[in-house]
Amino acid sequence: MIIWSDDRLAFDLLQHRFAGGQARARELARHHPASYVVFDLLGLAGEDLRDQPLRDRRAALETLAREWSPPLQLSPMTDDIEVARRWMIDYRPAGVEGLVIKGADTRYEPGLRRWVKYKLRQTTEVLVGAVIGQITRPEAFIAGLYQSGTLRMVGRSGPLRSAQSLSLANVLTPAGPDHPWPGSIAANRFGPGRERVALTKVDPKIVAEVSADAAQQGGVWRHPLRFVRHVLILVPQTSLSSPMLEVPPVGAFGVSAEISEATAQRADGRLSNICSTLWYGQRATNSHGG
Numbered sequence: 001m002i003i004w005s006d007d008r009l010a011f012d013l014l015q016h017r018f019a020g021g022q023a024r025a026r027e028l029a030r031h032h033p034a035s036y037v038v039f040d041l042l043g044l045a046g047e048d049l050r051d052q053p054l055r056d057r058r059a060a061l062e063t064l065a066r067e068w069s070p071p072l073q074l075s076p077m078t079d080d081i082e083v084a085r086r087w088m089i090d091y092r093p094a095g096v097e098g099l100v101i102k103g104a105d106t107r108y109e110p111g112l113r114r115w116v117k118y119k120l121r122q123t124t125e126v127l128v129g130a131v132i133g134q135i136t137r138p139e140a141f142i143a144g145l146y147q148s149g150t151l152r153m154v155g156r157s158g159p160l161r162s163a164q165s166l167s168l169a170n171v172l173t174p175a176g177p178d179h180p181w182p183g184s185i186a187a188n189r190f191g192p193g194r195e196r197v198a199l200t201k202v203d204p205k206i207v208a209e210v211s212a213d214a215a216q217q218g219g220v221w222r223h224p225l226r227f228v229r230h231v232l233i234l235v236p237q238t239s240l241s242s243p244m245l246e247v248p249p250v251g252a253f254g255v256s257a258e259i260s261e262a263t264a265q266r267a268d269g270r271l272s273n274i275c276s277t278l279w280y281g282q283r284a285t286n287s288h289g290g
Contacts, residue, residue: 003034009095012217038065039075039100042108050108057108079104088120092214121211125231126154128168128206130181130199136169142185143225144204151180151204155212155221164227168206171230175201207232 041061098119129144187195
């Protein structure tokens with residue numbers, strides 16, 4: 001299930017559909033209709049297809065889909081690795097996170113991780129605006145970017161390793177009184193929640209290189225950023241109203257779409273025997289067929 005808004009996947013709008021009651025869901029559906037994108041067929045006309053190879057299930061699905069019209073849609077699939085690489089680049093600005101790679105001869109095995117989820121990540125720069133934990137031993141950091149002169153939270157890192165924590169601690173300094181962020185944020189990055197985690201605000205002059213995927217919601221990365229290194233200290237610091245790193249447009253950074261033969265081999269087949277399908281954010285687990 002996906003919702004498109006402004007030529008991009010809108011995960012937040014999909015969340016809203018599931019959060020309210022039936023009346024609210026109907027109202028939201030009128031304003032932001034959803035599409036049901038099908039990538040596998042597990043049964044047809046009372047026949048269980050799970051023991052059939054993926055190539056046969058896909059052929060049956062494509063035959064069935066000839067009669068479909070939106071909002072019911074067929075997920076694209078290819079066995080051409082060059083096409084798959086182009087998809088990784090071309091679909092990223094729309095918020096598509098990557099590919100799911102499957103062996104064309106594989107049967108459907110419920111609950112088993114037989115598919116390979118290949119996520120495209122980009123390297124970009126953010127400001128370190130706050131940390132979780134002590135400034136001398138940060139456990140994670142909150143990333144910021146300036147938007148219209150205001151420092152905005154745009155994501156948080158995953159847990160820092162000891163060496164990463166030490167390297168950041170060596171360059172961090174406490175924030176001044178004009179830092180605009182609150183003293184705590186929701187502990188759950190996927191929703192507001194009631195639990196809060198305290199922030200240690202820092203002077204936002206440290207530029208960190210991070211690795212990020214395409215999953216953004218309102219300009220904020222939904223998934224943890226991977227800290228690579230700090231690459232720059234912005235000096236002299238003038239004031240927090242002076243824009244330093246502005247929020248970039250979606251897809252502005254260079255990306256790489258290298259799918260290795262070793263990656264393809266993990267899907268239980270030879271490279272010529274691999275099917276790739278777009279991944280919209282589902283878990284790469286044989287848990288459902290649509």
